[in-house]
Amino acid sequence: MSGNEGLPSGGAMRALAAVGDEPLRADGLVLRRPVAGDAPLIFRGTRDPLVREFLQAVIPHLDVAAAERWLAEVPPLLWAEGRAAYFTVDLDEEPVGWAELVNLDAVDESAEVAVWLLPEHRRMRTATGALRLVCRFGFERLGLRRIDAFAAADNMPSQVMGAAIGFRRAGYRPALFRSSRTQRLHDAVHATLVPDDLC
Known part of the structure; x- marks a missing residue:
């Protein structure tokens, strides 16, 4: 795939509300x-210890009904406002994980990415496939020029997952974010991806 495939003419980042939201497919995902x-996916994910440890501001839903209300309200609102793009990841027609582009910046033409999977689906192929798809959305549909990822320094699987699709280490951020589960401050490894490096 060409790094410039599908980019908006003139290179400007598209407004999220103006882009097509047709599903992206690859490698069974x-x-x-x-x-x-x-x-049910969101209910489980927001209560998973590793998701809550390594992602910031994850609030566990009280029950499946609360997760359903959140899904009905928050993702559509943030999409319409151009603040965040939230996605479900399906494998064999089953929801297995979540992917998001947040901190969308029209000036820098950049965003921050995060992905999580349910425990029984945490395999390298699935994880890298999900990360690759959400980055493709950012580059092909939005016209982003850079995607940032921040992984806890002690979360080596996330760092390996990013490197596998082309993310390059860009820095180290001491005490960057607080665990949603323990409130412990995590140092973070900052990595970046540009369209031509996505593999």
Whole structure:
């Protein structure tokens, strides 16, 4: 795939609300907008110890109904406002994980990416496939010029996953974010990806 494939003419970043949201597919995975039926996935994910340890501001939902209400309200609002793009990751037509582009910056034409998978689906192939799809959305649909990833320094699988699709280490950030589970401050490894490096 060419690094410039699908970029907006003139190189300007598209407004999120103006882009198509058709699913992206590759290697048996589908990246799509979340729906109410994904509530069990969100309920489990926000209560998973590793998700809560290594991602900031993850609030566990009280029950599946609360997760369904969140899905109905928050992702569509943030998409419409151009603040965040949230996606469900399907494997063999089953929701297995979550991917997001946040901190969308029209000036820098950049965003920050995060991906998590349910424990039984945490395999390198699935993880890299999901990360690759959400980065493709950022580059092909939004016209981003850079995607940032921040992995806890002690979360080596996330760092390896990023490197496998072309992320390059860009720095080290002491005490960058606080665990949602323990409130412990994590040092973070900052990595960046540009369109031509996505593999």
